[in-house]
Amino acid sequence: MDPILLGFIGYLLVVVVVGFITFRYTKTLADFLLGGRRLGAWVVAISERASGESAWLLIGLPGLALVSGFSAVWSAIGCAVGILASWTLVARRLRIQTERLGALTLPDYFEARFEDSSHTLRIVSMAVIVFFFTFYVSAQFLAAGKVLHATFGLEPIHGMIIGAVVILFYTIMGGFLAVAWTDLVQGILMAAAMIVLPVAAFIMLGGVAGVAERIGAIDPNLLLVTGGKTGHALVMGLIIGSLGIGLGYVGQPHLLTRFMAIRKPDELRKGTLIAMSWVVVAFWGAVLVGIAGLAKFGIDGLADAEHVMPELALWALPMGVAGIVISAAIAAMMSTADSQLLVATSALSEDIYHQLINPKASQKLLVALSRVGTIAIGIIAFVLATRASERVYWFVLYAWAGLGAAFGPGMILSLWWKRTTKWGILGGMIVGSVVTVVWHNVPVLKGFVYELVPAFILALVTVVVVSLMTEPPSDVVLDH
Numbered sequence: 001m002d003p004i005l006l007g008f009i010g011y012l013l014v015v016v017v018v019g020f021i022t023f024r025y026t027k028t029l030a031d032f033l034l035g036g037r038r039l040g041a042w043v044v045a046i047s048e049r050a051s052g053e054s055a056w057l058l059i060g061l062p063g064l065a066l067v068s069g070f071s072a073v074w075s076a077i078g079c080a081v082g083i084l085a086s087w088t089l090v091a092r093r094l095r096i097q098t099e100r101l102g103a104l105t106l107p108d109y110f111e112a113r114f115e116d117s118s119h120t121l122r123i124v125s126m127a128v129i130v131f132f133f134t135f136y137v138s139a140q141f142l143a144a145g146k147v148l149h150a151t152f153g154l155e156p157i158h159g160m161i162i163g164a165v166v167i168l169f170y171t172i173m174g175g176f177l178a179v180a181w182t183d184l185v186q187g188i189l190m191a192a193a194m195i196v197l198p199v200a201a202f203i204m205l206g207g208v209a210g211v212a213e214r215i216g217a218i219d220p221n222l223l224l225v226t227g228g229k230t231g232h233a234l235v236m237g238l239i240i241g242s243l244g245i246g247l248g249y250v251g252q253p254h255l256l257t258r259f260m261a262i263r264k265p266d267e268l269r270k271g272t273l274i275a276m277s278w279v280v281v282a283f284w285g286a287v288l289v290g291i292a293g294l295a296k297f298g299i300d301g302l303a304d305a306e307h308v309m310p311e312l313a314l315w316a317l318p319m320g321v322a323g324i325v326i327s328a329a330i331a332a333m334m335s336t337a338d339s340q341l342l343v344a345t346s347a348l349s350e351d352i353y354h355q356l357i358n359p360k361a362s363q364k365l366l367v368a369l370s371r372v373g374t375i376a377i378g379i380i381a382f383v384l385a386t387r388a389s390e391r392v393y394w395f396v397l398y399a400w401a402g403l404g405a406a407f408g409p410g411m412i413l414s415l416w417w418k419r420t421t422k423w424g425i426l427g428g429m430i431v432g433s434v435v436t437v438v439w440h441n442v443p444v445l446k447g448f449v450y451e452l453v454p455a456f457i458l459a460l461v462t463v464v465v466v467s468l469m470t471e472p473p474s475d476v477v478l479d480h
Contacts, residue, residue, distance in 0.1 A: 005152070006320070011189070011327035012166055018182045039180055041267040045274035047180045048258035049282070050187030051339040052083070052249065056396040057286050058190060058329045059143045063306035065290020067299055069215065069222025071229070072290060074242030076283040082246025083279055087272040090250050091259040093415040093478065095268065098260045105343070106253045106407065107351040113414055114422035114473065119356060121426060126347040128406045128433050129253055130377070133344040136399035137381035140167075140337035143306075145385070147329045150307040151314070160385055163330065167337050168378045180261070183339070186328075191278055193328035194285025197309070201292035201316040214295040222294065241450035245397070248404025248452055250411055254339040292316075341374050341381075348373040397450065398440050405432030405455035409463050415478060417467075424467030432459030 039047075065072035094109070101112035106129070107122040114121060144163025145156030154162075205211050212223060221228025229238055249255065262268060293308035302311060309329055313322040349370040354361055361369075409432065410425040432455050439451035 002319070002323075006323060008151075008323050008327050008330070011324070011330065014182075014185060016166065016169065018185070039261050040263055041271040042274060043180050043184050044258050044262045044267075045271040046187035046278065047183035047339075048255050048271075049083075049275050049278045050183040050190060051258065052252065052255050053190070053282065056139075057282060058193070058289075058309050059146060059306050060396060061283075061286040062290035062293060062309045063304075065287045066293045066297070066302075066305045066308045068227055069219075069294060070225050070287075070291065071227030071238055072287050073225055074239055075245055076287050078243035078246040079249075079283060080246070080276075080279050081243070082249035084272075084276060085246070086249040086255065087268070087275055089412060090256065090415060091268045091272070092265050094256060094259050094411070095262060095265045097415065097478075103260075105346045105350050106256060107347065108355075110410070110414070110425060111355075114425060116422050121422060121429075122351050122355065124426060124429050125407070126351045128402070128429060129347045130344050131433075132399045132402040132406075133254075133340045134377065134381050134384060135395065136403075137337050137340050137344070137378065138385040139395040139399065140340075141382055141385040142395065144330060146304065146306055147310055147326060150304075150310040151326050157386060160382065163337075164378060164382050167341070168375060180258075187278065189324070189328045191281045191285075193313075193325040194282045194289065196321065197313055197316065197325050198285050198288035198292055201289070201296065201312055204316050205292060205295050211292060211295040215291070218294070218298055236449045237447075240453060244450050244453035244456070245400070247408060247456045248400045249408075251404040251406065251408030252400070253343045253403065253407065256407075256411070257339070257343060337381075341378055344377045345370050345373040348377075397452075398436075401440070401450065401452035401455060402433055402436040404452055405436050405459050407432075408456060409460035413460075413463050413467075418478060419467055419472055420463065421467040421470045421473060423470045424463040424465075427466040428459040428463035431462040432456065435459070 061072065061075060064075065097103075097113065098109050101109060103109040103112050107125040110116070110121040110125055111119065116122070141160045141164050142156075145154075145159035148154045148159030148162060149156045152159075202208065202211060205214065215222050219228075226234055227238060259268065262271065289309055289312060293302075293312045296312065296315065297308065299305075302308060310326045313325045316322075317325060349366055353369055354366055406429045410420070410428045413420045414425060435455035435458050436451050439445045439454060445451070445454075
């Protein structure tokens with residue numbers, strides 16, 4: 001049998017086995033959504049990182065580096081800063097607050113934090129989560145189709161079906177525990193791939209000098225971190241737009257749940273060190289994969305720039321190793337899609353059915369509904385993926401912007417500013433979501449700067465201004 005296929009099948013068997021093993025430990029809704037808050041620092045840190053980067057890291061970012069050269073490092077830098085901010089500004093306080101308030105989800109947290117008996121915050125946040133996560137999960141299915149098409153020649157639709165079926169299976173079986181433990185395997189695999197592949201490719205291309213010579217012959221500007229751009233195109237289009245990606249990390253529900261699930265708040269310091277070490281390896285590796293691909297294939301040498309990672313692996317590595325490395329791309333897709341499915345499902349089972357329709361529902365019923373909801377959202381996301389025309393990179397960034405702008409400003413202020421009010425949070429959610437959608441769909445605005453930047457800033461201003469204009473909350477406890 002083909003060594004690449006063997007490596008891929010072996011990887012799929014591992015995640016399926018994890019689904020079976022964790023099924024027996026998933027008995028309550030708290031187990032299904034947060035793993036019973038009993039995960040250690042290593043699992044939480046690697047799971048948060050694997051879930052945070054998705055196929056964007058191994059498919060989208062290398063593809064960006066292939067067409068834009070070293071200017072892609074701005075995206076890596078922006079992400080690194082955003083990840084550090086999330087772990088230092090949000091993680092500990094959110095873990096403490098959600099346990100104190102008994103919150104299992106982000107809508108749970110906002111409703112309990114601001115004593116919103118009208119359920120307005122819950123309903124609006126749930127709608128934002130389901131809307132943008134459907135796009136986000138679709139991007140992961142789309143990436144699966146691209147990887148399996150480039151690797152095995154499968155039709156993209158067949159690759160999407162394989163990825164979707166495996167993800168839905170182990171997520172339905174084991175819930176958060178299955179997701180977290182498969183993320184640990186997937187995260188380690190992703191980081192390892194981003195070490196092995198660029199090193200092997202650079203050696204075969206004649207080292208740093210050989211790569212630089214090849215790229216310089218194509219276009220010397222590709223060797224510059226400015227990409228040869230100046231003025232507005234450099235400052236707003238490249239630097240601010242790329243760095244702005246990092247703003248989204250503090251508002252991603254599927255990442256915030258990792259902080260909520262750790263065993264003890266004190267373990268988050270160790271988790272921060274683990275997560276940031278992963279970031280250095282994975283992000284720089286992803287950029288260098290694209291750079292090596294640029295040197296090997298040129299800008300127009302591939303039918304799709306986002307095929308660069310699997311194509312480079314097939315060229316630079318022994319077949320068996322290539323199979324394992326290519327599996328890392330599937331791992332990237334799965335580790336994010338499963339987490340997003342879980343959060344979107346929680347919006348249906350916990351935030352709608354349990355909290356608003358049937359507060360006395362049994363744990364068995366809630367877990368069953370969560371599994372049904374996972375299937376339903378997965379099917380919708382799959383249909384959307386079959387009709388997608390954009391690259392994975394841009395598809396992900398759209399959903400990323402919506403979630404980051406809707407929840408990021410309110411999350412930070414609710415944890416650090418006692419004057420924050422329910423109406424400020426609500427205004428921020430609405431403004432962040434609306435500005436993202438409008439900015440993304442108006443070409444002149446989208447071409448000016450990445451939509452997350454204006455959406456986040458306007459949402460932040462809205463939270464502050466509206467909070468100051470409304471009655472302040474009383475007896476707010478932020479750190480203990």
